[in-house]
Amino acid sequence: MAYTYQCKDYPGNEACPGSFTAATEAEVMKHVELHGKAAHGEDRRKPALPSRRGILSLTNQARDRPVSAA
Numbered sequence: 711m712a713y714t715y716q717c718k719d720y721p722g723n724e725a726c727p728g729s730f731t732a733a734t735e736a737e738v739m740k741h742v743e744l745h746g747k748a749a750h751g752e753d754r755r756k757p758a759l760p761s762r763r764g765i766l767s768l769t770n771q772a773r774d775r776p777v778s779a780a
């Protein structure tokens with residue numbers, strides 16, 4: 711099973727084309743952390759990307775809904 715995180719699914723990041731797929735949730739988190747710093751200039755004091763729990767929620771949503779759902 712693959713885990714996918716699409717940045718645009720996260721509130722406030724709708725314009726971001728970032729999308730990451732990996733075999734494990736832990737690997738997706740690493741990509742998301744790096745992406746957050748590189749693309750959004752985030753630091754640990756101002757987290758704007760989802761938590762680990764948020765990743766699971768988002769990946770579950772992605773799996774359960776059609777691609778075109780808004």
Ligand SMILES: [Zn+2]
Pocket residue numbers: 717718723726727728745749750
């Ligand atoms: Zn992004």
